[in-house]
Amino acid sequence: MSDLAAELTAFMTRYEQATNTHDIDRVAPLIDADAVYWFSDGSHRGLSEITEAIKRTFAVIQDEVYEVQDLEWVVLAADHAVCRYRFLWTGVVDGRPRSGQGRGTNVLVKRESAWKMRHEHLSS
Template sequence: METLLLAEVEVMLERYIAATNTHDFSEVAKLLHEGAVYWFSDRTCTSRAEIQAYFEHAWNVVQDEVYSALDVQWIAVDEHAATCIYTYHYEGWINGRQASGKGRATNVFVKQEGVWKLIHEHLSSLE
């Protein structure tokens, strides 16, 4: 049972990263819990509109951004919730120059009506 749950949430994290890399918030929104809360280094977003505005601003600042999750560790997984920590990495173009960065991330997923949804993300820069 535990191996199956871990596989499910690993796929969910992969889907979330892939949705982020589409640069289309409607793809990200499909994976979000209605009560999702994001803690960024410079802002807390508690509504879908705030989360969308933050994502879209970031995609405008970092053109052609590619976001990835490295060294993922699942620190709690059960049939209702799963939490992972990882190092995030991004690369893209800022003002015509190649740029990259990294930081720490925590994602919390909950299973709602048989479907995993992201309910919390906390990102903090390491640079």
């Protein structure tokens, strides 16, 4: 694995770990201010809309564990990258254990020496 791929994979691990804290203040710094996220329940543009959507998910799925698997880098460049992966989640919804899975595609950009999520598309 190249140094760049290792650096970006480490970013995705931090993103996954931040998501699993269910603390939006840990997730938000990893998202670009002008990002666009496409979730099964709709599209969200800009950091404010995206963080509100993520907070709603945290509220609906209690004790969620989100896992990225089979991460594959499609594009690797010094200031942008694209990956695709499978994701799994487990948690409690309305008092009942639930789980799901799907596919994800992310576009990352380097801003002021730090990687940020510019686009996320999750589908189940």
